[in-house]
Amino acid sequence: MEFPTGAMAAVIPKLSKLLMEEYGLQNSVKEGITFLNSELESMQAEVDKISKVPLDQLDSQIKIWARDVRELSYDIEDNVDTFMLCVDDLEARKKHDFTWLIDKYCKSLSELKIHHKIANDIKHDIIPVKEVVERHDRYNADDVDSKLPTIIDPRILKLYDNVTKPVGVDKASGDLIKKLSMETDQSSQKLKMISVVGFGGLGKTTLAKEVFGMLRVQFSYACFVSVGRKPDIKKVLKSILIEVNKQKHMSDLAKLSERHLIDEIREYLENRRMHEEHNTSLVSRNVRRLALHISWNQDIDNNLPVDMARLRSFNAFECPTSMMPPLLDFHALRVLALEDCDITGGYFLKHLGNLRQLRYLGMRNTGKVELPQEIGNLRHLQTLDVRDSFLDALPVTVYELSKLLCLCMDSFTEVPAGLGNLKSLQELRVYVSDDSCPNFAAELLKLTDLKILHINWYWEVDEVSLKDLVESLRSLRGIEDLDFFSCSDAEMSGWEGWEPPRQLRRFSIDSVRVTLPRLPSWVNSTCVPHLSHLDLRVKAMEMQDLEALARISELRFLSVNVEAGFSWTVPGGGLFPNLRRCHTDIALTFLHGAMPMLMEIELCVVASGGGATSYDVGLGNLLLLKTVEVWIACEGATASQVEEAEAVLRHAVDVHPNRPTFDLHQFNRYWLIKEDKEDGDDEDISATDQEHDSCVMKEAKRTRLSD
Structure with a gap:
């Protein structure tokens, strides 16, 4: 079982970074950070050990401890990220020639305030960390070593396959299960009873136990109780209550009468049922990820027991804005994904610039929207996907997103000049027209980290434009996926002169009318040994071209159309x-x-x-x-x-x-x-x-x- 470790792997190096001199923290704060760092490293090692133990062999207290560690790592990371954002804001402030003294004074006050806050946050984080460490010692979590599964050769288990399970019950148990399930939808809600009759030693109890074990996984609560011919009703009721409620002990039940036992069982099970029907079991105030769909009960949604300030991921599908919480409620959000949600007008995005820790912003098929200029505040944003959003143009402040790795746009979105400023881009999917970005090839030349490039060229591609584009691609030595589409009638001979990087995996030059004069000579197992996807149209092809294609061992997808028969x-x-x-x-x-x-x-x-x-x-x-x-x-x-x-x-x-x-x-x-x-x-x-x-x-x- 892989146990979720939360933000453990990310927060430990961030804490180490805070110890650097550039942050100027006091020694007492550094001592607290060092303590947190060492304790989290120990906890991570323990959680890794726990994840190797089968789930059904873990004590419930250990599971709770591991969950608390995960939540703790999220809280600490949120505090550290908030501090780093504040420090970055101080460094980003512009200096003015005539107000430098005032700016310096204000910056000093801000630094004091920020340092005071991180000192308090570290002090507050130490308290729950110590509590988690103490609980770890009380629960003897180190005992998980004895529960680590022993790896056995599966061939040996096969030799003794019948030793570990009852013999001859497969057909009988299958028949019993079939009889239990052969009912109408209405009768499936009623009590079902089947009698297994036979003389002693025939295996009736074994068969019943086998069927119980097979059906047990379908229910949240179940119990297997032996009754006998003359059952002690009080004892049977106690057994049922203990089976369904493991927290009850015999000492608590000794003084209860049969009627009280029945009331206890009924109350416990009814509470569980009501709990599930109202969906409160699905949400928690410690929820970090939330997804909403239009099918969700909107009456319930208005009172979601979720602390939006701690939410890290929010996904909405086909939801109106009335179902979605306002962006001001999110303080620690990393992922915002909206799909098929009508946010026409862009009012819902008014406070988008406040989501300072956002890493992913996806808006797919959201109606005609307009991104606010404040999107430039999202300095940690790594992915911006606005396909099918009818966005007229990107704000120029987008080019201030120095950490942006992925930018995906559609045909409605103009690409203003300045695309080359996004030097960290690794993936670019863009529609280009002569009006919106006349110097596209020159801008592309600056994006040397690109790995995935999909271009939909909207205007006629002449020889000069194609030559400029291919020349820009010569500088992109990290390209692994190149897709070029155009409505042009041109014959694209310029691709013959391109020397692709050896790691090229996907190459597509396609349109209903765009053709290459022939297969480029570099399409072979020597120049592009990792090519797995090839899609193009050529005027003519020779036998040696197909033989060269056939020897590319990694090729998985091939689409080739030849004008000449x-x-x-x-x-x-x-x-x-x-x-x-x-x-x-x-x-x-x-x-x-x-x-x-x-x-x-x-x-x-x-x-x-x-x-x-x-x-x-x-x-x-x-x-x-x-x-x-x-x-x-x-x-x-x-x-x-x-x-x-x-x-x-x-x-x-x-x-x-x-x-x-x-x-x-x-x-x-x-x-x-x-x-x-x-x-x-x-x-x-x-x-x-x-x-x-x-x-x-x-x-x-x-x-x-x-x-």
Whole structure:
């Protein structure tokens, strides 16, 4: 069992950082920090040890102790982060030539106030830490060593599999469980009773105990009590009460009558039921993470027993602003994620700048909003995701977020000049237009830490723009994922001169119209050995290009479309050893052993190729196949040839042992060759057919790009 350690791993180095001279803390405060640091390190080691013990073998007191340690680490981290934020604010204040003396005096007063607060916080944190240490000693938490599981060779357990469980009860217990569950929904709420009858020694109690153990996990409260022929009712009631309420002891029950025992049992179970029905068991004033959905009872939500000031993560899905607490209530929030929530107008975000410790801000499909200029105050923000939020433009203060690692925008959001100031960016997903960011390539040149770059280029890409972009990419030697999409008609020959970093994992240059003259020469196992995703369109391709692709051992996804007609027979022998998905308009035929890991194939079959043998592409040789999508090229073929090709392909899928899903499409039907009338196969090809084929192909392409 992995025991959650809270902020333990993060707060220990932060405490160590406070001991540095730059913070100028008094010696008494440093002594307190040193004490906290050493105690937290010991607690972390103990919690790591506890996490290795199976949950059912841990004493409840130990679980409570570990939970208290986790909550304590959160509180200490909140205090430390607040102090560091205040110190950073002092350093960030601008100096004025004429008021430097006043500024210096105000800064000194602020420093005294901040240092006094952290001293009090450390003093207050020491008290619960000492209490947790004392409880650790009282509970003998070190005894968990004796409960660590012994690792046994599973093959030995298999040899003695029947020794540890009753013999011959599997079928009988299964029948009993089936009888208990074979009821209507209404009767399932009523008392159920089944009698197990037989002579002594037959195993009735063993069978009942086995069924109880199998069903026990489905209920919060259960008890197994032996009754006998002449039961002592008072003793039975005591046993039931102790089973369901472990905190009750025999000494507490000795003086209770049968009626009082029944009242105790009923009251205890009714309290549990009411507790669950009102959802109060789901929330706590020490909650650190909260998620709300529109299905949540809004009457309950208005009185949530949650201390919002201590909340670290808030997620809302499809919620109106009336369901969500105001941002002013959050003091320690690290994550704010809103999805499908209508916050049109942006009033809900008015106090966004007060969330000084925020690390993640996500607003997906939230209606037309406007980010406040105060977003620049979120100096610790690492992720900003505003896709599908209809945001007109980013505030210029966004470029003050020096720790921002991830920025995701959509087509509605303009990118003002200054993008290059976000030098810490590692992931950028952006829509670029000539109006919003005319010097995009120059700004991109400064983002040398980028690892993931997705560009949707909205204007026509000429040779100069492409050359500037590729030149900027030469400086981004950390790129692992590059996706470029454009609506341009241009032939993008500039990519041939790009030398990608060896760690490139994903490369996509795609659009309905954008093409490369040929496969870039650097697409091979030597230059990009870790390439796992490749998606592009080329004018022409040669045999050696496909062979180079086939030798990239890490390739998992391949989408290649060739304007010039091309066919290839894929041999076995280790080519494409790890390819899972292949989408192409190349006419492929698979031999035995080809693409041994392939699970999804989308390919093109030329109906005019000839008889049934030419339509058999060897799908049966793809042993792991689960999904098949085929496009039948109808140009130059007769209607009967198209029908024959479809029949052969359907048969190949039907007889495949995996029974993969199958989608079949026809395109270019308006180029079908009409057969002689005497054959009775005349087919009138209308303009409607042509329009339908074009729409189907475009929609399929759009769907694949979105995937």
